[in-house]
Each structure stands twice: as structure tokens, then as C-alpha cells.
Amino acid sequence: MDTDHPLRHALPPLLFAGVCFATLDATAKYLVVEHTLFVVVWARYAGQMLVVTPIAWHQRGHGFWRTKHLRMQLARSLCLVIATMCFFGSLRFLPLAEATAITFLAPMFAIVLSKAVLGEVPTMSRWISAIAGFIGILLLARPGSAVFQPAAALLVLAAISNAMYQLLTRKLPNDTPHTTLFYSGLVGTVALSAMVPFTPFPVSFSYTDVFFLVLLGTLAGLGHGMLIGAFVRAPASLLAPFMYIQMLWATLYGYLVFGHLPDKVSALGMAIIVASGVGLVVHERRLRGSAG
Template identity: 30%
Template sequence: MPVGVILAFLAYAVFSVSDALIKATGPSMSVFEIAFFTTSFSIIPAMLTKRGERWRDIYKLHHPYLVHLRCTTAILGTACVMFAFTHIPFADVYAIGFTTPLFVTLLSVLLLREFVAVHRWVLLFISFLGVVLVIRPGLRELELGHYVMMIAAVLGAVTTTVLRHVAPRERKVSLVGLQVLYSGIFNAILMVPTFVIPSLEQLVILLGIGLLGGIGGLLLIQASKQTPANLIAPVQYSQLIWAILFGAMFFGEYPDWIAIVGMLIVVGAGLMNVLSEKRPIRWKPRVFFFRIGE
């Protein structure tokens, strides 16, 4: 097995551990407070490994409006994902999150005028049907977290589409630094009404969430340098395995057989979609959740 694929598996396992810690922390503080601390801490690995760019160039932008739009959608999407993790089952969050490629494809066609083959539309639709099997609207009561996570998927698609357009010309320090800066301001303001002073244990967990997110992003970047993206991209679907495992071990969440079938459909259609893509894939550590290193 290529080294890059192993690193990618490790990266997504790290992401999943970070998500499990978010879910465990959620009931004790607001999503804005969690986002403030974890996003602030997640930049530490990037700062320690930064090469060739200066932080003072952060506002030297070629597409200022699009960069700020990306910051806005990424920050709102992160808040939505954290809310979902703390309110609905682990596997449901990932299953809904994997609809992001569908929205990315729609936006790519409408805004970037990209061509998408018919078989890819069919696979995206099948993947969406798999998500329907997981959440089963109409057959079971959907919670607010399910709707919020769908909003997060749309926001993630906007974030990814904009990034594909601006990334070739913008500095990484701008794309990372501005998002962290604005996220800190946004979440600091919104966390004030319900702010809870973290205990030492909570602070250590928040630090762990942030560091794991940053390290996972760096691992995935290293994986992408060593192995073609078409081999790296399918590894993201391994997160559904971690979701089922962690959900059962730590949160008493046991998906029924219909949900498991739905997840298999999502994974199968997603893998076929990725592997059938002929163009180079610009795969991101998180298409629906902000990570340093995107």
C-alpha cells in the first residue's frame, strides 16, 4: 500500500478522534465557544511548519471578495457541523456531510461552467439516496441537527467551489490566516452570552481537538505530496467506519441495518464517483468542515 494512502487513513482517523471529542464536549458549552478555542489551537501545527510565506502579507489578495466569502461560509459551516455533532448521531453527521460533492458538482456546473458526465450525476444521485436511507425523513422524526447539517453541506460546497477558483493565485497564509482571524472574532462575540470558563480538563480537551485537527490537515497534505489524489480521495469514506465504531463505543449509538445499507451505498457510490474522475482531483481535508491545511 502506498505511503500516502497510509498517511491519509491516519489523517482521517485523527479527524474522527477530534470529532468524537467535539461531540463529548458539546453538552457542556456552546458551539461558538468550542469553535473559538479549537480553531485558535488548530493553527499551532500550521505555524510550526509554515515555510516561505510571511504573515504580514495576509491581506495581499487577488480576489478579496471571494476570499472573504469563503471565510464566511467556512466559519458558518463549522458552527453548523459542531452543532450537528453535539445533537445527532455521529454516523448521521458524516452521511449527510458526504452530500457535499453533490452540491459542489451543481455549483461547478452553474458557476464554473464545468462539464460533468452523465454517469457522475447518476452516482451522485445514488449517493444521495443512500443518505436518505440513513436519515429516513418521514419515517422517523428528524432533529434540528439534521437540517443544520444539510445547511453545513451546502456551505461546505460553496467554500470548496470558491477555494477551487481562488487557490491558484492566493497565498496559503491568507487563506488560512484570515479564516482563523475572522473565526476568532466571530465566535468570541457569539460565545459571550453563554460563556463558561473551561475547567483544566476541558481546556486540555479543546487543545487536543485543535491540535488533532491541525495535525490531520498536515498529514493529509503530506499524503497528497507522496501519492496521486485519486488514490487519496476515497480514503475519506473510512470516516463512516470510525463514526460507527466511536458512536457505539462511547455514545451508545447503534445504527440499524437500513442505516448501514444506506452508508454502504453512500460509500460505494462515492468511491465509484471519485475513481471514475478523469481530471486531477483537488481533494480537501474537509469538504464540509474547516481544518487548517485546506
């Protein structure tokens, strides 16, 4: 296969998805300072459902919601809700760039959990990548750093939940991407909406609050939609290294909006996490190419 052709068509939506997700995270960090975590997470999932449901319906017809793996879809989507709540909760206390970098450890945790979930035995190169990623997180969460506080535990839990979400997604070979996208938002929307009557909401919202809460859900829907579009056009192994560009956007938002830049040691930790992920993807692509 000529990899230039699929990459040329898949890269624009993938990069746009990264911008959406980085903007989503910056918006969430802004909102959780003034609003409860529940309100912010609920707005994120409710908005995503409003965006992705018409897309899935248009692409797959009225049966877009049918799945052959309902329990698996519900379980993976619940993992995504837990990851979102932990990540957004941590953003009230932690810098955006470093928090984003730690969540990118999800593929490393997926390596560790792959045998228990999928029955796969990790290769030596995968273990090396996971260890390198762990070294990166130690540099980020070292004593005296901005991440060295209890809220960092939420980021680790978010990364583990995201890893489970990724592994369970791989066990859905018979469901279309648009069906999977629909369920990714459904569980969070239904579960959180059911709790709305029992959760205190602010008496009133300002126009600014309403704008950013709507923006939150819109960005989630657009980001996931673009991500699905990218992976439909090109293999995941080809696109994975470009997903780390999102950290550049997170760093930029962290500086422009919140006035924070990672120090040199934290930047080194972030670079190690990126290098371990990209290096593993490139290595495994070469192995598959030589095997073919």
C-alpha cells in the same frame, strides 16, 4: 506516472488526517453537551491557528499570508466556519456516524452547484453519483430513524457549505496550499474572537474541559496539516476514495464513546453514499487515463 509511489508517501498522512478529524468530531460531540456551541467552535479555530501558523511560516517564509485572491480566501473560509457550526450544532442531537455520513454528501452538492460557481456542466456520471448519494441520505433520514429530526437540516446545510468551500478552493490555483491552510483557520479565529467579549463564557472550566478544548484545536490543526501534506504528495483523484475511511472511525467512536451503532437500513444508506463517491472518483480517473 507510477501511482504506487505517490500513494505510498501520501496515504499515511491522509489516513492520519482521517483519524484526527474523526477524533475531533467525537470530541466536539462530547463538548457540545455541556458547553455552548460558540465556545466549542471558537476553541476549534483558535487551536487550529496556533498549530498551522508556524507550519505555514516555516514552509513559505514570512510572506506565507500573502494571497492573490483575498476575497475568495475569505469567502471560502467563511463557508468552512458555517459548515463547522452547523455540523457541531447537530452533534448535540444526532449520532456521530450518521452525521458524518451526511456531511460526506458535500462532493455531491458540489456537482449540483458546479455550473453556477465554476461554469462546469456536470456529466451524466456525476449526476448519477449525486442521485445515488441523495438516495443514501433518504435512507439515513427516513421516518423512525435516529436522524429523522429537525437537527438533520443542519447537516444538509453543513454539507452545502462544505461543497461551496470545496468549489471556491478550486478557484485558488495561484495560492500555495500552506497559504490556503492559514486562511482556513484565520477567518474563524478572527470572527469568533471578536465576539468573545459579547458572549457568555462559563465562570470556570474543569481541567478535563480545558484538556478537551485544547485537544479540539490541536486535532483540527494537525488534521488539516496532514491533509495538505497528503495532497501535495499525490493527486486528489488518487486519494479521494481513502477519505471515506473516516466514516469507519466515526462509527467506532460512536459505539465506544456514545454507545450507538447504525441500524441495518442506516448502514445501507451510509454504504450507498460511500459507493457513490468512490465509484465516481474511480470512473473519472479511468476516463482521464483513457483520454491521456
